[in-house]
Amino acid sequence: MIIKAVLFDLDGVITDTAEYHYVAWKQLAAQLGIEIDEAFNEQLKGVSRMESLERILRHGNRANDLSAEEKIALATQKNNEYVKLLVNVSPKDVYPGIRELLLELRAADVRTVIASASKNAPQILNSLALxxxxxxxxxxxxxAHGKPAPDIFLRGAEAVGVNPAFCVGIEDAQAGVEAIKSAKMVAVGIGEEHVLKPSGTDVVLPSTGSLSWSFLQTLGE
Structure with a gap:
C-alpha cells in the first residue's frame, strides 16, 4: 500500500479542546437540570454537536421535552460558550510530534486532511498556526451522516483526489475509528488500547509523540 493521504481528527489528535467542550456542555446540562461528569463526557467525543445534545437529553430523561427549534438554540448556545473558551488556544497547544509529522508529509507530497465533527476546526487550526x-x-x-458513519473520511479523501484504499486515518475516539474502518482506510488510534482496539483500529499508540512519516510507512508494508 502506498500512502497518498493522511486524515486527522482534531480534538485529541492535533490538540486537546475536549476540556473546553466538557465545560460548555456541563454548563448547558446544568441549565437543563441534568448532571454530567467526565466519564459521561467520553461518550460525546467524536460525535456531532446535535448528537451530543441528544445524548445529554437522553441521559437526563428529557429526550422528548424539547422541540427541534429549542434543541438548535441550545446547541448554538453551547457552541457560543465553547468559542469563547477557544481564545486560550495557541501554537503551544499542538500535540507532540504533530507539526513535525505534517511537515514530513508535506515534504513527501502526501495529502493532509482534517476530518473532524467540529465546525470550529478552521478557527482552531488558525490559532494553532497549522x-x-x-x-x-x-x-x-x-x-449526510456523522461518525461512526464513514462519510466525513470519504469526503476528505474525495476532496484531495485520493482513493480511500491509499489513506490512513488518525483518531482518538471509538466512533472515529469505526468511521475510518467503514471507509476502508487504515486506522491509527491514539490513546488506550483496551478502549480503541475493539473498534477495529489497526494500531494503537499511547500518544502522538510516537507518530512519524517513517512509522506510517510501515503500515503500508
Whole structure:
C-alpha cells in the first residue's frame, strides 16, 4: 500500500479542546437540570454537536421535552460558550510530534486532511498556526451522516483526489475509528488500547509523540 493521504481528527489528535467542550456542555446540562461528569463526557467525543445534545437529553430523561427549534438554540448556545473558551488556544497547544509529522508529509507530497465533527476546526487550526499544513478541512455540513458513519473520511479523501484504499486515518475516539474502518482506510488510534482496539483500529499508540512519516510507512508494508 502506498500512502497518498493522511486524515486527522482534531480534538485529541492535533490538540486537546475536549476540556473546553466538557465545560460548555456541563454548563448547558446544568441549565437543563441534568448532571454530567467526565466519564459521561467520553461518550460525546467524536460525535456531532446535535448528537451530543441528544445524548445529554437522553441521559437526563428529557429526550422528548424539547422541540427541534429549542434543541438548535441550545446547541448554538453551547457552541457560543465553547468559542469563547477557544481564545486560550495557541501554537503551544499542538500535540507532540504533530507539526513535525505534517511537515514530513508535506515534504513527501502526501495529502493532509482534517476530518473532524467540529465546525470550529478552521478557527482552531488558525490559532494553532497549522492551517497552511493542511490541504483540506472537511466541513461537517458537507456530509449526510456523522461518525461512526464513514462519510466525513470519504469526503476528505474525495476532496484531495485520493482513493480511500491509499489513506490512513488518525483518531482518538471509538466512533472515529469505526468511521475510518467503514471507509476502508487504515486506522491509527491514539490513546488506550483496551478502549480503541475493539473498534477495529489497526494500531494503537499511547500518544502522538510516537507518530512519524517513517512509522506510517510501515503500515503500508
Amino acid at each position: 492551517t497552511d499544513l493542511f490541504d483540506y478541512i472537511v466541513n461537517p455540513d458537507e456530509v
